[in-house]
Amino acid sequence: MTSPPQIELRGVERVFQLGDSEVHALRRLDMSIAAGEYVAVMGPSGSGKSTLLNLIGLLDRPNAGLYLLEGRDVTTLTPDEQARVRSERIGFVFQSFHLVPRLTAAENIALPLILAGMAPRERAERVARALADYGLETRAGHRPDQLSGGQRQRVAIARATVMQPAVILADEPTGNLDRATGEEVIRLLEQLNASGVTLIIVTHDPGLGSRSRRQLLMEDGALRHDSALVNMT
Amino acid sequence: MRTPDLIRFARDAATGNLLRTALLVLSVAIGVAAVVVLTALGDGARRYVVNEFSSLGSNLIIVLPGRSETGGFNPANAITSTPRDLTINDAQALLRATAIRRLAPLVVGTSEISVDGKLREVMVAGSTTQFIQVRSLAIAQGRFLPDEDWERGSAEAVIGAKIRDELFGPEPALGKLVRIGDRRFRIVGVLKSSGQGLGMNSDELVIVPVALAQAMFNTNTLFRILIEARNREAIPAAKAQAEEILKLRHDGELDVTVITQDAVLATFDRLLGVLTLGVAGIAAISLAVAGILVMNVMLVSVAQRTAEIGLLKALGATGNTIRLTFLVEATMLSLAGAVVGFVLGHAGAALIRYLYPTFPAYPPAWAVLAGLATALASGILFGVAPARRAAALDPVQALAKR
Numbered sequence: 001m002t003s004p005p006q007i008e009l010r011g012v013e014r015v016f017q018l019g020d021s022e023v024h025a026l027r028r029l030d031m032s033i034a035a036g037e038y039v040a041v042m043g044p045s046g047s048g049k050s051t052l053l054n055l056i057g058l059l060d061r062p063n064a065g066l067y068l069l070e071g072r073d074v075t076t077l078t079p080d081e082q083a084r085v086r087s088e089r090i091g092f093v094f095q096s097f098h099l100v101p102r103l104t105a106a107e108n109i110a111l112p113l114i115l116a117g118m119a120p121r122e123r124a125e126r127v128a129r130a131l132a133d134y135g136l137e138t139r140a141g142h143r144p145d146q147l148s149g150g151q152r153q154r155v156a157i158a159r160a161t162v163m164q165p166a167v168i169l170a171d172e173p174t175g176n177l178d179r180a181t182g183e184e185v186i187r188l189l190e191q192l193n194a195s196g197v198t199l200i201i202v203t204h205d206p207g208l209g210s211r212s213r214r215q216l217l218m219e220d221g222a223l224r225h226d227s228a229l230v231n232m233t
Numbered sequence: 234m235r236t237p238d239l240i241r242f243a244r245d246a247a248t249g250n251l252l253r254t255a256l257l258v259l260s261v262a263i264g265v266a267a268v269v270v271l272t273a274l275g276d277g278a279r280r281y282v283v284n285e286f287s288s289l290g291s292n293l294i295i296v297l298p299g300r301s302e303t304g305g306f307n308p309a310n311a312i313t314s315t316p317r318d319l320t321i322n323d324a325q326a327l328l329r330a331t332a333i334r335r336l337a338p339l340v341v342g343t344s345e346i347s348v349d350g351k352l353r354e355v356m357v358a359g360s361t362t363q364f365i366q367v368r369s370l371a372i373a374q375g376r377f378l379p380d381e382d383w384e385r386g387s388a389e390a391v392i393g394a395k396i397r398d399e400l401f402g403p404e405p406a407l408g409k410l411v412r413i414g415d416r417r418f419r420i421v422g423v424l425k426s427s428g429q430g431l432g433m434n435s436d437e438l439v440i441v442p443v444a445l446a447q448a449m450f451n452t453n454t455l456f457r458i459l460i461e462a463r464n465r466e467a468i469p470a471a472k473a474q475a476e477e478i479l480k481l482r483h484d485g486e487l488d489v490t491v492i493t494q495d496a497v498l499a500t501f502d503r504l505l506g507v508l509t510l511g512v513a514g515i516a517a518i519s520l521a522v523a524g525i526l527v528m529n530v531m532l533v534s535v536a537q538r539t540a541e542i543g544l545l546k547a548l549g550a551t552g553n554t555i556r557l558t559f560l561v562e563a564t565m566l567s568l569a570g571a572v573v574g575f576v577l578g579h580a581g582a583a584l585i586r587y588l589y590p591t592f593p594a595y596p597p598a599w600a601v602l603a604g605l606a607t608a609l610a611s612g613i614l615f616g617v618a619p620a621r622r623a624a625a626l627d628p629v630q631a632l633a634k635r
Contacts, residue, residue, distance in 0.1 A: 059547060059628045080551045087549020098544045098632065102249040112548045114238045159548075 004071050005032035006166065006198055007056060012065035014051055014221075025051040027221040029065070033200070035166065038193045040209040041202045043218035049202045050171060052218065056200065057090050057169045058082045070166065087116050091160030093189070095172035097152045099144040099159075105151075106131065106140040109158045116163065130158040134188070150181035157188055167198040174208065186211065234554050243561040246534070254566060257530050261570025261608050262577055264520035268604030269578025269596045271516050273585065275509030277594035282501045284593070286494060292334075292465055293367070293494040294472055296327075296458040296479070300488055317483050318454035321383050321443060326478055332463055332471035337364035338383065338443050339457040342450040346392075346439055348400050348411040355396060355439045357413060359446020360459075365424075367461045370435055375407045375422035378442055386442025390418035394426035395436040413439060414449045468493055513600050517607050523570070524611025531563050531619035535626075542623050543631025552624035559620035560613065567612020571605045578604075 014026040025048045033039055041049045054060040055067065058074060067075045074085060099108045109130050113123045131137045134154045144152055153173065160168055170189060174182030186208065193199040201212065209215050217225035234242075247254045298319040324338040340359035345352055358364075362380040365372065377391055390413065397406045409420050418441060427435050447453065462471035472491050480487045535542070545555060578596060585594040 054629050057547070059632075080553070083546065083549050083551045085549075086547065092547050094632070098540060098547075100541055100544070102245055111545075114242070115234055115545065115548055115550045115554065117235050117238075119235075163549075 003034070005068075006035040006037075006070055007031075007033040008066075008068040009055075010066040010068075012055065012062045012067060014048070014055060014060065015063050024221045026055070026062070029221075029223060031216070031223060031226075033198065035198055036193070036196050037198055037200075037214060038190070038212045039198075039200045039214045039216060040212035041200060041216045041218060042204065042206070042209045043224075045204070046220075047218040048221040049218045051221075053169050053171055053200065053202050056167070057092060058086050087112060088163060089166045091163070091165040091168045093153070093156050093160050093168060093170040093173045095175035097144070097156045097176070099152055099155060101144055104141050104143055105136055105147065105155045108144070108155055109162055111159060112163045126162055130162050134158045148181075149177045150184055153177060153181075153185050154188065157185070157192075161192060161197070165197065167200065168192060170199070170201045172203055173201065174203075174205070182208075234550075234557070239557060239561055240565070242558055243565055246538075246558070246562050247566055250534075253530055253533075257527060257566050258570040258573060260526050261520070261523045261567055261612065262574035264516065264523045265571050265574025265604045265608050266578035266581060267519055268513055268516040268607075269575065269601055270581040270585075271512045272509055272600035272604075273578075273582035273594040273596040275505065275512045276597045276600070277585070277592050279502060279505035279509060280593045280595075281591070282505060283498060286498045286501065292462040292468055294460040294462060294468065294475065295492050295494070295497075296460065296475060297490045297492070298454055298488070300490055317486075317488055319458065319479075319489060320453065320455065321447075323479060323482055324455065324458045325383060326482055327458065327460065327475055330471060330474035330478060332467040332474050334461050334463045335363040335367055336458060336460040337361050337367045338455045339364070339459055340443055340446040340450065340452065341456045342446070344414045344439075344449060346396070346400070346411055346413050348409060351400055353396070353399060355413075356437060357446060357449065358438055358440045359443040359449075360440060361443055363461075364440065364459070367459045368435075370427065371425040373423045373425040375420070377422050378440065381442070383442075384444050386444040388416060388418045388445065389421045389442070391422040391424060391440040392420060393424045393434075393436040393438040395434075396439060397423045413441065416445065416449065468495065509597070509600070513603065517604070520604065520607045521611055523608070524567075524615040527563055527567060527612045528615035528618060530566075531559060531616055532622070534562075535559065535619050535623045538623075539626060539631045539634045542626050543628045543634070546626075546628040547632065556620040556624040559623050560616050563616025563620070564609070564613050567609050567616075570612070571608040574608065575601065575605060 009029050009031045012026055012029040013024070016023040016025055029052070041052060043049050051060065055062060062075060065075070066073060069085065069089065074082065077085065100111065103111070106127050110123055110127045113126060131140050134157065136151065136154060136158065139147060139151055144155070147155065168189065173189065174185055177185060189199055189201070190211070201208065203209055215225070215227040216223060296319070321338055324336060327333060327336055337360045342357055343354060344357045346355045347353070360378070361383050362378050365377045373394065375391075378389060379387065381387065390411065392406065400406070400411070401409070406420050406423055410417055411420060424435055424438070443455075460471060460475060462468045472493055475491050476487055476489070479489050483489070542555060578601075582594050582596050585592065
């Protein structure tokens with residue numbers, strides 16, 4: 001590797017307190033992901049894959065270890081600084097979409113721009129472009145309860161990409177969709193990846209996992225299998 | 234987040250649940266309206282009494298038989314027991330005082346007036362010629378009592394406007410003979426119609442010479458002596474002189490009470506001012522309760538929007554931004570409630586003025602401002618805790634909620 005990895009985890013640990021007992025969600029994890037990679041994180045439930053995604057997305061802090069994002073140590077950032085990184089570098093796509101029910105599709109897409117304090121005119125331009133890119137122009141004024149599952153996820157993806165992040169984190173993006181719509185959504189995400197955005201998908205669906213160029217298999221908080229390493233030996 | 238976006242976001246959040254918002258706004262509105270209406274009532278009462286007192290006649294000093302401890306108005310003064318009579322001679326002696334411009338002795342009682350078979354119970358006042366000036370009354374027809382010997386008095390009477398209408402109707406009243414009590418009097422004048430004078434509505438009054446009134450009611454003492462001082466600055470001097478003269482006449486004992494209209498006015502003013510303040514305080518309690526309601530509603534809102542808050546954090550909202558959105562929402566709701574309450578309160582006060590035109594029910598500015606400020610302050614204050622709770626939510630757990 002000539003360029004440094006975009007995402008690098010060194011000895012990362014995450015421990016949860018559940019009553020009296022401790023749960024080791026992540027154990028001494030070492031991992032690196034280069035910019036533009038297409039990675040699937042897989043494993044049984046409780047393996048720590050969602051925790052890993054939350055950590056990479058700066059929604060959670062490790063108890064021990066180091067997390068370097070684009071060469072910068074983000075583990076010791078203040079909550080406000082982390083929020084800024086999330087806003088500018090990271091986009092989330094959730095299984096249950098998490099659209100704000102009282103806002104229209106266009107307003108939902110504009111949300112990250114509003115939070116970042118962008119001027120209204122520039123905002124409108126970007127939102128219009130996003131609506132066009134994802135074929136949502138006719139749906140712009142509709143609320144989430146007036147959209148189909150596929151349309152909702154498209155709005156969510158548009159929202160995740162409107163700030164032009166470096167990394168997209170998708171947690172079971174097709175979990176609430178039927179097969180055909182799921183296909184469509186994955187194709188959209190892969191298109192994004194083709195344009196240079198790092199795509200990390202958490203999934204329990206082996207079919208979905210096999211589409212990505214690299215698979216990370218998690219079990220019991222540790223990385224059992226990394227397909228990239230296998231290929232290199 | 235830009236300010237216009239912040240306000241729009243908060244407004245959308247508030248209108249997201251219209252029923253809850255409406256109830257909250259209503260509760261704040263009721264509190265503010267209560268402050269406005271109740272202080273309008275209290276201040277209206279104060280103004281009413283002060284106006285009525287002012288209409289009695291300026292520079293007025295009142296002498297009452299019997300001594301009371303306080304200088305102000307004491308209801309016990311209405312019922313007096315004095316060892317010494319306050320006589321007509323006492324009143325005449327007061328004419329010597331340099332600070333006194335005019336005065337009139339006063340005897341009151343109720344009796345029956347009858348003419349041509351019509352009978353009516355009336356309030357009868359016995360006084361002298363200057364009564365009409367001291368009390369700032371006006372003659373509509375004829376003249377007032379003549380300037381004559383106070384200890385005698387001719388059998389003449391002056392009647393109020395309402396008495397005239399009831400007893401004589403379209404016919405002229407002047408010159409007619411009437412029977413008051415067991416005496417006959419000739420009507421020489423009719424008073425101009427005027428509003429309520431404290432305790433004595435002059436429209437329903439019959440005025441006869443004081444000596445004849447004393448005979449009618451079989452009393453040797455006067456009810457009051459009404460004194461008009463030379464001018465405003467002479468009032469203290471007039472009071473002192475009156476006390477001095479009467480003390481000398483009553484064997485060196487000051488067994489009368491001399492009160493100035495100012496003192497009475499001041500007492501009423503203070504009393505009703507405190508009442509208004511107390512009423513405002515009670516109404517403000519309802520505003521504090523409304524503030525607690527704001528906190529409750531906002532806490533529920535935070536709980537219901539937990540997933541949304543998690544999402545906002547995932548999208549890059551700082552804790553400060555989230556705190557602000559909830560605080561702005563609480564402020565907007567309180568402000569809306571304050572405005573609605575302001576309008577409702579003024580409408581209520583206007584309604585009172587419409588139903589009771591003589592009652593000046595105007596909400597005082599200080600009360601309205603205090604009410605609005607309290608509504609806003611309590612709304613913002615009680616919005617802080619929910620806002621902080623929202624900002625402190627863990628994004629991972631928040632997103633896990635539906």
